[in-house]
Amino acid sequence: xxxxGQMVLANRLADGRVVFLAADGSWVExxxxxxxxxxxxxxxxxxxxxxxxxxxxxxxxxxLIAVRQVAGGRQPVAWREAIRAAxxxxxxxxxxxxxxxxx
Amino acid sequence: xYRYDEFDHTLVAERIATFRRQVQRRLSGDLTEDxxxxxxxxxxxxxxxxxxxxxxxxxxxxxxxxxLRKLAGIARRYDRxxxxxxxxQNIQYNWIxxxxxxxxxxxxxxxxxxxxxxxxxxxRNITADQFAGRARDExxxxxxxxxxxxQWSILHPEFSYLPRKFKIAVSGATVDRAAVKFHxxxxxxxxxxxxxVGFEVIVGGGQGRLPYVGHTIRxxxxxxxxxxxxxxxxxxxxxxxxxxxxxxxxxxVQVNALGPDEFxxxxxxxxxxxxxxxxxxxxxxxxxxxxxxxxxPLWATLPDEPAAIAxxxxxxxxxxxxxxxxVVDHRTPGYAIxxxxxxxxxxxxxxxxxxxMDKVADLAERFSLGELRVSHRQNLVFPDVRQxxxxxxxxxxGQLSLATPNIGQLTDIIACPGLDFxxxxxxxxxxxxxxxxxxxxxxxxxxxxxxxxINISGCMNACGxxxxxxxxxxxxEKNGQEFYQLTLGGSSGExxxxxxxxxxxxxxxxxxxxIEAIVERYRSLRLAGERFLDTYRRVGIEPFKEAVYGxxxxxxxxxx
Numbered sequence: 001x002x003x004x005g006q007m008v009l010a011n012r013l014a015d016g017r018v019v020f021l022a023a024d025g026s027w028v029e030x031x032x033x034x035x036x037x038x039x040x041x042x043x044x045x046x047x048x049x050x051x052x053x054x055x056x057x058x059x060x061x062x063x064l065i066a067v068r069q070v071a072g073g074r075q076p077v078a079w080r081e082a083i084r085a086a087x088x089x090x091x092x093x094x095x096x097x098x099x100x101x102x103x
Numbered sequence: 104x105y106r107y108d109e110f111d112h113t114l115v116a117e118r119i120a121t122f123r124r125q126v127q128r129r130l131s132g133d134l135t136e137d138x139x140x141x142x143x144x145x146x147x148x149x150x151x152x153x154x155x156x157x158x159x160x161x162x163x164x165x166x167x168x169x170x171l172r173k174l175a176g177i178a179r180r181y182d183r184x185x186x187x188x189x190x191x192q193n194i195q196y197n198w199i200x201x202x203x204x205x206x207x208x209x210x211x212x213x214x215x216x217x218x219x220x221x222x223x224x225x226x227r228n229i230t231a232d233q234f235a236g237r238a239r240d241e242x243x244x245x246x247x248x249x250x251x252x253x254q255w256s257i258l259h260p261e262f263s264y265l266p267r268k269f270k271i272a273v274s275g276a277t278v279d280r281a282a283v284k285f286h287x288x289x290x291x292x293x294x295x296x297x298x299x300v301g302f303e304v305i306v307g308g309g310q311g312r313l314p315y316v317g318h319t320i321r322x323x324x325x326x327x328x329x330x331x332x333x334x335x336x337x338x339x340x341x342x343x344x345x346x347x348x349x350x351x352x353x354x355x356v357q358v359n360a361l362g363p364d365e366f367x368x369x370x371x372x373x374x375x376x377x378x379x380x381x382x383x384x385x386x387x388x389x390x391x392x393x394x395x396x397x398x399x400p401l402w403a404t405l406p407d408e409p410a411a412i413a414x415x416x417x418x419x420x421x422x423x424x425x426x427x428x429x430v431v432d433h434r435t436p437g438y439a440i441x442x443x444x445x446x447x448x449x450x451x452x453x454x455x456x457x458x459x460m461d462k463v464a465d466l467a468e469r470f471s472l473g474e475l476r477v478s479h480r481q482n483l484v485f486p487d488v489r490q491x492x493x494x495x496x497x498x499x500x501g502q503l504s505l506a507t508p509n510i511g512q513l514t515d516i517i518a519c520p521g522l523d524f525x526x527x528x529x530x531x532x533x534x535x536x537x538x539x540x541x542x543x544x545x546x547x548x549x550x551x552x553x554x555x556x557i558n559i560s561g562c563m564n565a566c567g568x569x570x571x572x573x574x575x576x577x578x579x580e581k582n583g584q585e586f587y588q589l590t591l592g593g594s595s596g597e598x599x600x601x602x603x604x605x606x607x608x609x610x611x612x613x614x615x616x617x618i619e620a621i622v623e624r625y626r627s628l629r630l631a632g633e634r635f636l637d638t639y640r641r642v643g644i645e646p647f648k649e650a651v652y653g654x655x656x657x658x659x660x661x662x663x
Contacts, residue, residue, distance in 0.1 A: 014130060015200040016154040057132040060150060078583050080522060083531075084152050090451050090533045091185065098491035 003069040004077065005036040006043035008050040009084060010062035016082050019059060021050050027059060029084045031074050036067060104165055104474065105250050105396040107215045113211045122146050127219035130202060130502050138415050145225070147218030148204055151526050153202045155198040158221040159211060163231035163249040163273070164192035164477040168464040170582035171475065173214040175460035181207050181581070186460070188445065188453040190568055192230050193221060194476040197524050217258060224265045226256035226337075232274040232281045233478035236397060237486045239434045241293045243300050244272040247394040248329065251385065255330050265346030267352035269337070270309075282479060282595035285571060288336060288355045295323045302329060304367065306336060306598075310565035315355045316599045318363035318653060320370065320639060326390070328374075331383035340365065341408035385578030400472050405437025408490045413495045420472070423498050424508040424546055424656060430634050439490050441471070443483040443500060444507040444515065448540040451533040452518040453481030458516050470496045479568075480517055480556075482510065483635060513555045513622070514540045519566050521561030521578060522585070528561035530578025530585035535559055535614055542556045552622055555635040558593070571595035573636050576614065577603040587614050591621070591647055592639045617651045624650035 008021040019027035020034025037043040052064035066077040076082045129139040147158040182196040229249040236244040275292035283289035289305035302324040308317025345351040416423035431440040471485035500506035521532030558572030569575035575590035590602030
């Protein structure tokens with residue numbers, strides 16, 4: 001069975017882009033660079049750190065998402081979060097579109 | 104077109120300056136997100152799945168070539184090179200930065216555009232028939248009245264914090280192309296028995312979680328009473344709307360809870376108090392001043408050219424297809440109304456790239472007196488094309504992939520941004536539209552099917568108007584997966600109706616075959632001259648249910 005964990009996802013305040021909380025407290029755009037909590041307690045600690053960043057106006061609406069470790073990288077469990085992490089599945093002809101394969 | 108006067112310029116400039124300060128205070132932390140959110144929404148700025156989204160008003164769908172060029176420039180400079188036209192005749196940018204939004208608003212103000220009240224619990228962009236002022240079936244041009252309502256409702260002190268958003272549509276035509284009966288207030292310009300033009304007033308229509316066809320609460324209202332009557336409606340709503348429950352806060356819930364007769368009585372009672380108010384009476388001179396902006400352009404004196412067009416249609420079948428589907432009669436001899444399809448196969452419905460916008464602006468100047476329109480079905484319109492230019496325009500539009508001959512046909516699909524962009528969505532809408540577009544690529548088949556609208560929404564909020572599609576498709580989420588619920592028999596026209604649910608929801612892959620099964624059943628059942636909607640209304644839902652699900656409604660047969 002694939003390993004699962006939790007990550008914190010938010011929108012960056014200034015530009016709204018999707019970002020993930022990294023282990024050093026920074027926010028990164030790449031899912032692979034974010035901190036992954038292995039259990040609920042660790043997830044809760046990540047969320048506390050994220051809320052601090054929210055109150056210092058770095059990010060907006062942080063929350064925990066479930067992420068699965070699969071061959072080739074990480075994959076958010078929920079479809080909505082997978083689209084948030086990878087970008088729209090349409091307009092892949094234009095900058096900013098990134099294709100999420102249909103499940 | 105309407106031009107800003109000094110009040111409009113001042114109002115918009117002050118609003119931008121205020122918002123610039125609000126953005127700075129948000130970025131510096133002086134405002135929390137909870138404090139800032141209602142302020143940004145009042146300026147059309149949402150936070151979506153991937154970025155901020157800015158919704159820009161296109162008042163009653165009217166746009167100049169100059170404005171479209173500015174929209175292209177904004178798409179290039181501040182977004183990712185494209186924009187999305189919506190079912191409220193607006194344009195949305197999907198990748199706007201918060202810190203650049205005041206600059207975007209300032210750029211819009213350069214061409215007399217704004218994003219005020221494109222969100223929030225207030226009166227939204229007034230929508231209208233996209234053929235306003237040009238249609239042959241029109242009693243009177245609705246645009247001056249739309250503009251009057253716009254001016255009355257912008258920053259109206261009493262109606263800036265309504266229980267919920269409030270949408271108004273106006274049509275002066277006999278064919279309803281503006282979904283008037285599905286608005287909080289819908290207005291039809293009508294003649295009374297003496298031939299005097301006034302308004303039929305319809306209240307409490309809407310879609311979303313609780314869809315209703317609006318009720319006529321006044322068959323005919325004198326023009327000079329328009330604002331006092333609207334004010335009375337808004338007051339009754341503002342006082343009695345359900346502020347305790349956002350899902351029941353629209354006027355449609357109030358109207359249907361009270362019943363239309365009681366709602367009318369309350370409005371009339373209020374109206375009697377205020378109808379003599381000099382603040383609300385519409386002075387004839389003011390209406391004439393506004394109407395002058397919408398005066399007929401200097402059309403050339405031209406003959407209709409049926410022989411030349413007939414010849415071109417004979418020798419070029421592609422032109423013939425386009426002419427039949429996308430060209431509409433104009434009320435002036437020698438001219439035509441042209442629909443530009445933003446629904447070429449594989450493209451997100453309503454999307455236009457910055458390069459296309461620039462080229463369309465050029466074409467509008469060359470072929471349509473510099474003006475264009477946005478329709479609520481997410482297409483563009485050139486309102487004033489010389490018939491002798493139609494063939495040349497068709498060739499130019501073809502170069503831009505904007506001449507797909509499918510207006511009003513199955514592939515002219517309305518789709519909301521869905522889960523690809525929208526924070527509220529449960530499922531994607533655009534890829535479903537693209538799949539259907541690819542599945543039905545034979546224009547001869549599409550022509551044979553004839554008039555058939557498909558509307559797709561990614562959630563119950565129904566921005567994609569699924570309730571009123573001849574075939575409606577609603578995206579739902581089940582256990583983290585996308586599924587789609589079909590409805591049949593909806594109509595947003597003067598024969599308004601809500602679609603009936605066909606059966607259990609199906610997967611995205613099952614949608615195109617299910618549509619094909621429905622269409623094939625229609626083709627086998629139709630009588631001469633019957634559109635899909637006519638056949639559906641005659642035979643009911645059962646034959647279509649059987650076509651899709653067979654005798655086992657739990658499993659789609661068409662896709663087994």
